[in-house]
Structure formats: C-alpha cells, structure tokens
Amino acid sequence: QKEVEQNSGPLSVPEGAIASLNCTYSDRGSQSFFWYRQYSGKSPELIMFIYSNGDKEDGRFTAQLNKASQYVSLLIRDSQPSDSATYLCAVMGSNDYKLSFGAGTTVTVRA
Amino acid sequence: GAGVSQSPSNKVTEKGKDVELRCDPISGHTALYWYRQSLGQGLEFLIYFQGNSAPDKSGLPSDRFSAERTGGSVSTLTIQRTQQEDSAVYLCASRGGSSYEQYFGPGTRLTVT
Numbered sequence: 001q002k003e004v005e006q007n008s009g010p011l012s013v014p015e016g017a018i019a020s021l022n023c024t025y026s027d028r029g030s031q032s033f034f035w036y037r038q039y040s041g042k043s044p045e046l047i048m049f050i051y052s053n054g055d056k057e058d059g060r061f062t063a064q065l066n067k068a069s070q071y072v073s074l075l076i077r078d079s080q081p082s083d084s085a086t087y088l089c090a091v092m093g094s095n096d097y098k099l100s101f102g103a104g105t106t107v108t109v110r111a
Numbered sequence: 112g113a114g115v116s117q118s119p120s121n122k123v124t125e126k127g128k129d130v131e132l133r134c135d136p137i138s139g140h141t142a143l144y145w146y147r148q149s150l151g152q153g154l155e156f157l158i159y160f161q162g163n164s165a166p167d168k169s170g171l172p173s174d175r176f177s178a179e180r181t182g183g184s185v186s187t188l189t190i191q192r193t194q195q196e197d198s199a200v201y202l203c204a205s206r207g208g209s210s211y212e213q214y215f216g217p218g219t220r221l222t223v224t
Contacts, residue, residue: 032211043202043215092211096167101154
C-alpha cells in the first residue's frame, strides 16, 4: 500500500473553473501536509502547507485537511492557464522530518 | 533572498564512473534533504541532514551512494560506479530549524550512458 495516494488524473478544467485535487495518506500520526506545484522540466515549488484540521486559504488556493479521514485536498479557484502543471501532495511522517510524495496529478487548464 | 542552488544542472557520465552532485541550501537552513525523481518511481527520499550529521540515510538505494555535509551548509551526494538505473533528477531541499516547510533547488539531471 502506497503511503500517499493522489487522484490519478489527468485533470482538465476550463479557464475560470475550480480544480479539485485529492490526496489520502496512510500514516495516521502525520502532522504536516504540503502541496507542491511542478512545471514540466522544473523542480517542485511549495504552494501550500497545512497543519491543522479545516481550511487554509491563500489567494486562489485553498487547502483542506481532515486528519480523522486521513485526507487532504487542494482547490484552485478561478483556474488560469498558468496553473497547468503537476501537483504533488507531500506528507511529513509522524516520527521523522522526511516527506513522502504522491505520484502527482497533472492539471490542464483550457483557455 | 537566494534559494537552494545545485550544481551541475546536467551531468552525463559513462556507466562505471563516479559522480559528485552539490547542493547549497538556503542560508541559515539547518536541515538538508536529498530526493530523487525518476519517471518510474516518482519522487523518493534519499537522505536527511540535520547540521552535519545524517540521522536518516534510509533512502539511499545502495552502498554506492553516499553523502556528506560540511560546515552545516554545502552538501555533496556521491554516486560511485554509476549504473544506468541511477539516471534521474536529483533534488536537494532545505528547511529552517523552526519550520516544517522544505524548499527545493532546481535539481541535477543525471544521465548514465
């Protein structure tokens, strides 16, 4: 069983729509959760982090965390073509500081 | 401020040769990580440094891989007797002591021919 699983995608959304990305994790003791954006040929860029249950908003991005369900999501509102990228969910383990990554969801925003 | 830097950006080497990859973390970041990203395996953890010590080396795939960090700053990842399966992008990330967020460098693309 993979430690971090993401909806496989690819996800295609029209410009201006909401893109919804989901991630589940297996380590119930995990406390720290991250979303990275990765453009083709580039390295991952941290766009959101969340440590407490509930919602966290930053601009057009909202991260949602539900530790009881071991579920974290990312919403991208008013999607723009520049949001087209692969989004990686990452979870920090309960006993260490390393990140476990999901396989990523590729998002394409259609103009 | 300056982000994480890595060198070289690209490295092509022949099978059996040794390679050294360098990472310069964000100034003041005490924690440094090496990850590897390949098409078949996704992004996988290799090793973690806190200061100059490596409390977690669990991700190193074989004893051909080693890493060191000196002066609490620059780190070098060394791969001896490279194999074709070592071809990947090697990513370095750093983290400040009081936070959990990791910031990645641009990576080194290693190709073993």
